[in-house]
Amino acid sequence: MGPLFYAEKKLQESLVEIEKIIKEEAIKIYADKQKFLTGADKIPDYLRAYIENMQRNMNEFRIQSIRELRNACEELSEMSPNISEMILFSNHQRWIFTLQMINSNLWNELQQEQSKQENLKKTHQKQLRPNLGNPQLKEELDDLKSRESKRLSDFLELLSKYQVTLFDENFNQGDKYLKAASQNFEFLILLNYPGDEQIQKKHQNLKVSLRQKQSGQIIDTNSERSLSKTWEGVQLEMFTIGDRIIQYNWQINQVIKVDPKDAKNKAPEAKKPAAGGKQQEIEKPVQTSTTPLKSFKTFRQISAKHEFFRSVNEFVIEYKKQVDYTKDQIKLLSERELKFQFKWEQSIASL
Numbered sequence: 001m002g003p004l005f006y007a008e009k010k011l012q013e014s015l016v017e018i019e020k021i022i023k024e025e026a027i028k029i030y031a032d033k034q035k036f037l038t039g040a041d042k043i044p045d046y047l048r049a050y051i052e053n054m055q056r057n058m059n060e061f062r063i064q065s066i067r068e069l070r071n072a073c074e075e076l077s078e079m080s081p082n083i084s085e086m087i088l089f090s091n092h093q094r095w096i097f098t099l100q101m102i103n104s105n106l107w108n109e110l111q112q113e114q115s116k117q118e119n120l121k122k123t124h125q126k127q128l129r130p131n132l133g134n135p136q137l138k139e140e141l142d143d144l145k146s147r148e149s150k151r152l153s154d155f156l157e158l159l160s161k162y163q164v165t166l167f168d169e170n171f172n173q174g175d176k177y178l179k180a181a182s183q184n185f186e187f188l189i190l191l192n193y194p195g196d197e198q199i200q201k202k203h204q205n206l207k208v209s210l211r212q213k214q215s216g217q218i219i220d221t222n223s224e225r226s227l228s229k230t231w232e233g234v235q236l237e238m239f240t241i242g243d244r245i246i247q248y249n250w251q252i253n254q255v256i257k258v259d260p261k262d263a264k265n266k267a268p269e270a271k272k273p274a275a276g277g278k279q280q281e282i283e284k285p286v287q288t289s290t291t292p293l294k295s296f297k298t299f300r301q302i303s304a305k306h307e308f309f310r311s312v313n314e315f316v317i318e319y320k321k322q323v324d325y326t327k328d329q330i331k332l333l334s335e336r337e338l339k340f341q342f343k344w345e346q347s348i349a350s351l
């Protein structure tokens with residue numbers, strides 16, 4: 001009966017086949033012992049009890065499997081509306097954490113450098129003794145002024161470099177997040193479950209439909225096209241730092257289907273060259289948003305759209321918060337150094 005295990009049959013069919021094999025083998029085995037063969041099926045009593053027990057176990061297993069499948073389907077139906085939120089929220093939290101961690105590490109490095117500068121300033125202040133106003137100590141005073149001037153210029157240059165580095169890191173993380181979020185959104189939008197095409201269509205007013213037909217407009221209300229929706233992309237200007245804007249140099253799969261009957265969606269034709277002239281090239285428009293996507297308009301896709309833009313907006317808030325914090329802190333540190341320089345020059349002038 002081993003080959004039955006590998007046969008592609010239903011459970012009930014396999015059970016009937018096993019029962020048939022048992023009866024045939026029992027007749028062969030008990031050919032010279034007919035007294036053990038009882039009943040209309042002519043098999044021993046213990047084999048009959050075994051078959052009945054096997055049928056009972058099979059029915060219990062089938063019923064239990066049906067119940068488990070039903071429970072799994074119910075859990076899936078309850079979880080299905082939250083799939084978009086789980087995927088997009090997980091991606092959102094990951095990149096928020098990455099953004100905060102990168103900024104935190106850079107700020108820790110800058111704070112360590114700032115503490116070194118504070119120690120140097122205290123050292124220079126201690127070395128600025130009143131007797132340095134003596135002309136005989138002019139060389140020592142000039143050396144101290146030179147060291148403090150170099151410290152100030154080096155630290156201001158370091159602040160400028162850190163600001164550029166922080167902006168670059170935030171800018172790169174914003175680009176990576178937008179790419180990952182858009183790819184997740186594309187997956188959720190294009191993910192079709194069985195039954196997605198069976199959507200109740202919106203009924204159209206008969207008078208409006210009649211006027212459209214009389215005017216020559218053919219409105220498709222029965223095909224898949226009437227159930228589809230184009231989901232707009234994300235505006236790239238949301239991820240800007242100063243005059244820098246994320247360049248759309250990565251390509252998401254273009255899935256917009258152009259209907260050849262729709263004149264609005266026809267691709268622009270190249271202008272015919274003038275006599276003796278060259279073919280004019282079509283100028284490529286600057287893309288200001290991610291690629292729009294087209295799919296079924298179901299509750300799951302609508303939920304994915306809301307979750308996608310909600311997560312993007314929340315990331316942009318954190319993104320701009322980090323950028324503004326960087327600007328404010330760098331400006332504060334620079335002003336603090338300039339104030340110290342002013343007091344330092346006053347102290348030297350008072351010698």
